[in-house]
Amino acid sequence: MKLKKWGRLFPVLLLLLLVFTACGKKAEDTTAETAEVKEKDYIGETARNTIKLSPDGNVLEICVEDFSSVSLDENELKEYIRSEVDGYNEKLGVNKISFRQMKIEGKIVKLAISYSDLDTYASFNRMSVKLSSYNAAEADRIAAEEAAKHKAEERKTEAPVISDAELAEAGYSAEDLELQTTEEDKADEEVKAEFTSSSGKSVGSDEIPSGENLMLVTDERIAVELESGQIQYVNEHATFQDGAALTDGDGTAVLVLFLGI
Numbered sequence: 001m002k003l004k005k006w007g008r009l010f011p012v013l014l015l016l017l018l019v020f021t022a023c024g025k026k027a028e029d030t031t032a033e034t035a036e037v038k039e040k041d042y043i044g045e046t047a048r049n050t051i052k053l054s055p056d057g058n059v060l061e062i063c064v065e066d067f068s069s070v071s072l073d074e075n076e077l078k079e080y081i082r083s084e085v086d087g088y089n090e091k092l093g094v095n096k097i098s099f100r101q102m103k104i105e106g107k108i109v110k111l112a113i114s115y116s117d118l119d120t121y122a123s124f125n126r127m128s129v130k131l132s133s134y135n136a137a138e139a140d141r142i143a144a145e146e147a148a149k150h151k152a153e154e155r156k157t158e159a160p161v162i163s164d165a166e167l168a169e170a171g172y173s174a175e176d177l178e179l180q181t182t183e184e185d186k187a188d189e190e191v192k193a194e195f196t197s198s199s200g201k202s203v204g205s206d207e208i209p210s211g212e213n214l215m216l217v218t219d220e221r222i223a224v225e226l227e228s229g230q231i232q233y234v235n236e237h238a239t240f241q242d243g244a245a246l247t248d249g250d251g252t253a254v255l256v257l258f259l260g261i
Contacts, residue, residue, distance in 0.1 A: 042101045042112035050244065051121065053131075053216075054227040055259045059115040060100070061125075068107035088124065096120045127220050134213035134256055136193070136205040142217065142252050143193035143205070143235070149251070195233035195256060198240045208233060214257045221249030229260030 043062055052060040089095050097120065100112035115121040122129045132138075193205035213232065216224060223244045224231065231245045237253035238245050247253035 039101065043103050043110050046110070048223050049221075050223040050225055051118075051129075052225045052227055053118070053257070053259060055229065057117045059118050059121045060227075061111075061113045061115065061121060063109075063111040063113065065109050066107055067109055097124060127218070129216065129218040129220060129222075131214055131216050131257075134208060134210045134215040136208065136210070139193035139195075139205040139215065139235075139254055140191060142254055144191040146236075146251050147191045193235060193254065195235055195254075197233050198231065203233065208256055212258060214259060216253075216255040216257055218247055218253050219249065219251070220247060222247055224255060226257065226259060229258045232256045232258055 042060060046062045047064060048062075049064055050062040052062075054060070089097075096116040098114045100114055102112075103110040115124070118129060118131045121127070195203050195205070195208065197203065223241075223246050225244045231240070233256040234240065234245050235252075235254040237249075237251040238247045238255055240246075245253075245255050247255075
């Protein structure tokens, strides 16, 4: 298994072992009082990797992972995970992550983990996810970057290879092509972000009021849900589905949210 893959699975493996350890201790310490406490169902019917945002900034993550092709050495992994968790919490000086629930359905492991804030979620999972106040200029900048990426890809795949002699014969030079590219790049800077509402209506970035609206920006492939409030608009790299916004991971997704604060 590649190191990068270990990093991506780390939160799941970490919490899986912590749960096993915690369950063993709980079996020894169970009393009549704790036996009457019914565990809250955080996961429900969730079947995809999801983050749920609450108005107070807390994040609930539902991890859904298939372990059918993974072979684990529990002892080695336990030692590694404990050192990583202790180091993470000691560095922060406070526990910002809590395990909530686990479900095992065949080879599918589902975990519910809560985080004190989105920055902690992003840091712990090594993911690019940011939340800030909605800013039309920033949305336009992201759209311009996406447009520039598309143009660069098109140039690589479609542009013919032309020698200096052929350019000279046609009355052009390499400097002329470079100037043309620069002018195209300037046009990219003027791109305006376009969004789609849950009803399918298209709106421009300048039509969305800032005020209490927030903007979630990510390059990851995740489902985003809100505990309260509404996901109002998404750009081309996200879609609405079953009360959530699904980002495709193929580009920078921008979600405009109202958390109901």
